[in-house]
Amino acid sequence: MNRLQVELPGLSLKNPIIPASGCFGFGQEYGQFYDLSKLGAIMIKATTLETRFGNPTPRVAETAAGMLNAIGLQNPGLEHVLAHELPWLEKYDVPIIANVAGTETADYVAVAEAISKAPNVHALELNISCPNVKCGGIQFGTDPKSASDLTAAVKAVSDVPVYVKLSPNVTNIAEIAKAVEAGGADGITMINTLIGMRLHPRTGKPIIANGTGGLSGPAVKPVAIRMVHEVSRNVNIPIIGMGGVATAEDVIDFLSVGASAVAVGTANFVDPFVCPNIIDALPQKLDELGYDKLTDVIGRSHR
Amino acid sequence: MNRLQVELPGLSLKNPIIPASGCFGFGQEYGQFYDLSKLGAIMIKATTLETRFGNPTPRVAETAAGMLNAIGLQNPGLEHVLAHELPWLEKYDVPIIANVAGTETADYVAVAEAISKAPNVHALELNISCPNVKCGGIQFGTDPKSASDLTAAVKAVSDVPVYVKLSPNVTNIAEIAKAVEAGGADGITMINTLIGMRLHPRTGKPIIANGTGGLSGPAVKPVAIRMVHEVSRNVNIPIIGMGGVATAEDVIDFLSVGASAVAVGTANFVDPFVCPNIIDALPQKLDELGYDKLTDVIGRSHR
Amino acid sequence: MIHQERMKVVRQQQIAEDIFELTLTGQLVLDMKQPGQFVHLRVTDTYEPLLRRPISIASIDHELKEFTMIYRADGRGTKILSEKHLGEVVDVLGPLGHGFPVEEAEPGQTALLVGGGIGVPPLYQLSKELHAKGVRTIHVLGFQSANNVFYEKQFSELDETYIVTADGSQGTKGFVTDLLKGKAPTFDVFYSCGPTPMLSALEQAYPDKKGFLSFEERMGCGIGACFACVCNTTAATDKEYLKICSDGPVFPRGVVKL
Amino acid sequence: MIHQERMKVVRQQQIAEDIFELTLTGQLVLDMKQPGQFVHLRVTDTYEPLLRRPISIASIDHELKEFTMIYRADGRGTKILSEKHLGEVVDVLGPLGHGFPVEEAEPGQTALLVGGGIGVPPLYQLSKELHAKGVRTIHVLGFQSANNVFYEKQFSELDETYIVTADGSQGTKGFVTDLLKGKAPTFDVFYSCGPTPMLSALEQAYPDKKGFLSFEERMGCGIGACFACVCNTTAATDKEYLKICSDGPVFPRGVVKL
Numbered sequence A, B: 001m002n003r004l005q006v007e008l009p010g011l012s013l014k015n016p017i018i019p020a021s022g023c024f025g026f027g028q029e030y031g032q033f034y035d036l037s038k039l040g041a042i043m044i045k046a047t048t049l050e051t052r053f054g055n056p057t058p059r060v061a062e063t064a065a066g067m068l069n070a071i072g073l074q075n076p077g078l079e080h081v082l083a084h085e086l087p088w089l090e091k092y093d094v095p096i097i098a099n100v101a102g103t104e105t106a107d108y109v110a111v112a113e114a115i116s117k118a119p120n121v122h123a124l125e126l127n128i129s130c131p132n133v134k135c136g137g138i139q140f141g142t143d144p145k146s147a148s149d150l151t152a153a154v155k156a157v158s159d160v161p162v163y164v165k166l167s168p169n170v171t172n173i174a175e176i177a178k179a180v181e182a183g184g185a186d187g188i189t190m191i192n193t194l195i196g197m198r199l200h201p202r203t204g205k206p207i208i209a210n211g212t213g214g215l216s217g218p219a220v221k222p223v224a225i226r227m228v229h230e231v232s233r234n235v236n237i238p239i240i241g242m243g244g245v246a247t248a249e250d251v252i253d254f255l256s257v258g259a260s261a262v263a264v265g266t267a268n269f270v271d272p273f274v275c276p277n278i279i280d281a282l283p284q285k286l287d288e289l290g291y292d293k294l295t296d297v298i299g300r301s302h303r
Numbered sequence C, D: 001m002i003h004q005e006r007m008k009v010v011r012q013q014q015i016a017e018d019i020f021e022l023t024l025t026g027q028l029v030l031d032m033k034q035p036g037q038f039v040h041l042r043v044t045d046t047y048e049p050l051l052r053r054p055i056s057i058a059s060i061d062h063e064l065k066e067f068t069m070i071y072r073a074d075g076r077g078t079k080i081l082s083e084k085h086l087g088e089v090v091d092v093l094g095p096l097g098h099g100f101p102v103e104e105a106e107p108g109q110t111a112l113l114v115g116g117g118i119g120v121p122p123l124y125q126l127s128k129e130l131h132a133k134g135v136r137t138i139h140v141l142g143f144q145s146a147n148n149v150f151y152e153k154q155f156s157e158l159d160e161t162y163i164v165t166a167d168g169s170q171g172t173k174g175f176v177t178d179l180l181k182g183k184a185p186t187f188d189v190f191y192s193c194g195p196t197p198m199l200s201a202l203e204q205a206y207p208d209k210k211g212f213l214s215f216e217e218r219m220g221c222g223i224g225a226c227f228a229c230v231c232n233t234t235a236a237t238d239k240e241y242l243k244i245c246s247d248g249p250v251f252p253r254g255v256v257k258l
């Protein structure tokens, strides 16, 4: 028996550790450090219909126990991802979750339909929560009706299960979660970044050229844990939790509040081996806590 | 000329440094360490109509570069504050900003009316953003209409200017800010804490007995800076900024994005001398940046 | 008077599994007046970990301006503390709170001192001060297992000392109350510090004895300003609540609602 | 091949105002192949500061498995780095990126090396390697003021060296381009590292020369995964963008849109 096995719609995960979208490119770079087949799954960088250059630099700034980014969804576009990035990943025994972004419903639908047919794409992650693009993204993620409609539109064309990625920058996260569930989402991934800003100490202007950026890293973990806790009580679809995960203890925390798997973002930059290290540490953590298998931990905060 | 002087509705501040409500009690404890007359003003602990015991313990938990608290507005009640706490503070040359809390409009109004008549209370801070009480507080702070109505009701009875304290746990902070401005607020204070949760690593249950708590400290500063930046472009009333202030550089940052003064909360626990230390450091900071007076820094991010 | 001081490390050593003994020196020691007071330590200048850690004063040397703490290094902050070397500094806020009233035991009387785990350390300075005024002491010290036992020799040198371990690997097996039931010691006053269930059991075991208990709670400020550490009270006091950091951590038995 | 290694501090010393020279030892040195590559350093095990800091490799000793960096300690992370003592460890990710192509200068030719501030360090290893193959070098090194000047002696021992300071407190007053205008040196290829305005001025000053420029940008991953450090390109390349961390930090002149 594999104690770390988790079964989710479309995803049979050998362990619950998934590099987060935008923090792992399309895998090549971290493939220099370890065998990507070791991972539960990979969430690839947001893909849009056309090539996007993204925002001007600087695009990142450090904050206390966190970082801001405003990459602006830079990516080579759907065609290139289908022709190059996804085929390169086929040599690994690892399911791919394709992060889908756009500016209007039609783009999302077009990308979703095409990318869901790629052989190694086992699920979609609908990015309705990117705070770093002028239009599209987050406005879908802050209005329940738009979120639900977009989910339904994408579900209608996708060959694989659809997970919707929620923004934490909302008054009522449970409301949005229920809306995307009603729209037919197979799962939820959360949280995307909190909107933040850091200034240059001398000039008083934002360090990030875009002005605001998305806050991630250990600093946001308490917000993420609270939101996963709340959403998991309000929906019946599985959650992939994220926000500040850097250790096996963090993984246990996300599972405890009701996530079924976790994504690891910023921590990859701090330690390129963080994902395999967490995977290796999990069995001992289970022993310490007295659980047979990881799925036993899921939702224990609520029990 | 006092380079640090700031003039705000009801408040003539010899410097812009104000201990934040709930982090400084009613002054006695920090009065052991330094002369409270050194401070720009003091925001006293939230006062409610009746004595409140607050939430069960544990009430605090540490997080990465931050902390959670769920004190639950424990305070000795209006009568005791008027009879004991405020008179004790009269020996200091420092204006008091009274943080007013309640569960319904009538309580807020009653506390505001009475406490605004105390001789050393120069302004009120309407707490519509406490995330740690079951009813009252935050629901006023997440709905523009309720926020505006409550502001108007309190304005009608207060003898001193009214500042409204905003919650960061909203989709659109500018909307709430505009609503309280329309309701007659003389100023805005922001941000209160972000809702968060931390689990006990062994049990998987929340450490804080209340379940969730409010996140404060350096971790939230980027969120606070971004929100003050946004609100200051949308209203014409002054802002007292807070969230993670611990150094003179932090003060400059909040002023740069448009705050006219700042409150210091969590940092008092880390260093009891943080407020006087910041005050002492500010003139040199101004020299370094090439500004004559602190008010020149206000809003420079927008220029 | 409470001070904040960057105090120098004079000695640091591991004395049991995860247990460290740390001696600091500085002016602040001169204001340490009562066993059972504590200090609030900042272990790093960065923002993570952020908060101070409350640690009891285990012994005081006014002459050398040194004091010693004994602590378990298992969390983020205490682990960093355990890596401080000779000559490095630690940011100390203290002395804080109200400790054990030595004056409540008369010369010639016997005091029972009951400690559990990291509640043992403050009893050491207490015992030294009681002995200095001619009070006999009986020490009952509970630990998880033999690996965690510390200061057995130091306490034994002062007076009668019993070790209890939960797993029976040293001394009596079980809880301190198990040993006390068996031994049934005679004494005039008891002092205790340890986990709340232990304090509660002691209150029940000696309903008629004078006693003083030291409590723990998660703290913010450590000085009474933030209301993090309040506890409920019984009818024995007219206060509606007490703050463990500034009203305590030591309270007379029966005052704190257990 | 990129490695992550906890490398030991062999030497650390301050060599100018705010400027430190740090030598580390470990296996990773064996993979350092080209001057101008950099390492990405984690200076603490806690979460604040969180990110790694990119620092150039200033010199390499394959035999002793040591490499040296020179850095300005003025921010949060570099200040912590400057407090590391002999025997302590630093978490190093590297070697990263593509450095200066030594092969672009032929034996007997002259190379102009222009550095500004903390852009000076990688030129030192470059100059050593150029000399090893018989290339003459002219070093033009710009600093804020005399207090910040470092490695003048080291560069002078290799070849002709000019110091420029913005305030004129040492060497020529002004910018490196001011000195270059006056001296009008003859050379075959130039290599440069420093602030972008300096790189831009050099490109303009020598429109017909072969040249290689090292760029800086704020980084996340340092290995090409996060798209933090991209720069725009000119028509000289068919790539739509380049990543400074993995495609650079050194690029042939004219490729990066300035």
Ligand SMILES: Cc1cc2nc3c(=O)[nH]c(=O)nc-3n(C[C@H](O)[C@H](O)[C@H](O)COP(=O)(O)OP(=O)(O)OC[C@H]3O[C@@H](n4cnc5c(N)ncnc54)[C@H](O)[C@@H]3O)c2cc1C
Pocket (backbone or CB within 6 Å): B061, B062, C038, C049, C051, C052, C053, C054, C055, C056, C057, C069, C070, C071, C072, C073, C074, C075, C076, C077, C078, C079, C118, C119, C121, C122, C215, C216, C217, C218, C219, C249
């Ligand atoms: C008055 C008092 C005296 C104490 N004396 C001692 C002593 O002499 N020796 C000793 O080993 N321990 C003592 N403790 C407990 C000690 O404070 C905690 O073990 C320590 O704070 C844990 O910090 P950490 O970095 O190891 O853990 P972390 O898990 O990193 O701590 C996270 C946060 O929780 C707080 N926290 C965690 N556990 C406790 C606890 N049991 N009590 C209070 N706060 C806690 C920490 O202070 C910190 O804010 C005392 C506690 C109090 C209140």
Ligand SMILES: Cc1cc2nc3c(=O)[nH]c(=O)nc-3n(C[C@H](O)[C@H](O)[C@H](O)COP(=O)(O)OP(=O)(O)OC[C@H]3O[C@@H](n4cnc5c(N)ncnc54)[C@H](O)[C@@H]3O)c2cc1C
Pocket (backbone or CB within 6 Å): A061, A062, D038, D049, D051, D052, D053, D054, D055, D056, D057, D069, D070, D071, D072, D073, D074, D075, D076, D077, D078, D079, D118, D119, D121, D122, D215, D216, D217, D218, D219, D249
């Ligand atoms: C390829 C490369 C090579 C470099 N080589 C050297 C060198 O040899 N010597 C040297 O002194 N400096 C060098 N730098 C600059 C160095 O990385 C920054 O000075 C350093 O990161 C600042 O960190 P801090 O802790 O002092 O400042 P902080 O203000 O605490 O930094 C906050 C964040 O901003 C980033 N940051 C701030 N300034 C810069 C900058 N100028 N470039 C990139 N990131 C920055 C930091 O890495 C960190 O993530 C190099 C930069 C790059 C990109």
Ligand SMILES: Cc1cc2nc3c(=O)[nH]c(=O)nc-3n(C[C@H](O)[C@H](O)[C@H](O)COP(=O)(O)O)c2cc1C
Pocket (backbone or CB within 6 Å): A020, A021, A022, A023, A045, A046, A069, A071, A073, A099, A127, A130, A165, A191, A192, A193, A215, A216, A217, A218, A220, A242, A243, A244, A245, A263, A264, A265, A266, A267, D220, D226
């Ligand atoms: C540099 C960077 C780029 C990101 N790009 C994307 C993206 O393209 N699509 C997306 O859905 N989320 C993106 N995110 C958000 C992360 O996937 C993740 O939700 C967030 O960072 C919180 O997790 P963490 O704290 O582990 O980083 C990005 C985050 C970072 C730091």
Ligand SMILES: Cc1cc2nc3c(=O)[nH]c(=O)nc-3n(C[C@H](O)[C@H](O)[C@H](O)COP(=O)(O)O)c2cc1C
Pocket (backbone or CB within 6 Å): B020, B021, B022, B023, B045, B046, B069, B071, B073, B099, B127, B130, B165, B191, B192, B193, B215, B216, B217, B218, B220, B242, B243, B244, B245, B263, B264, B265, B266, B267, C220, C226
């Ligand atoms: C322990 C604690 C108690 C607080 N109590 C109150 C309160 O009574 N009323 C209020 O308006 N805000 C209260 N706050 C919020 C602070 O005033 C402040 O808005 C917040 O902590 C952010 O600032 P900081 O990061 O500097 O702490 C409290 C914060 C803390 C940490």
Ligand code: FES
Pocket (backbone or CB within 6 Å): C218, C219, C220, C221, C222, C223, C224, C225, C226, C227, C228, C229, C230, C243, C244, C245, C246
């Ligand atoms: S810890 Fe703040 S009141 Fe006790």
Ligand code: FES
Pocket (backbone or CB within 6 Å): D218, D219, D220, D221, D222, D223, D224, D225, D226, D227, D228, D229, D230, D243, D244, D245, D246
């Ligand atoms: S720093 Fe991440 S791609 Fe260059």
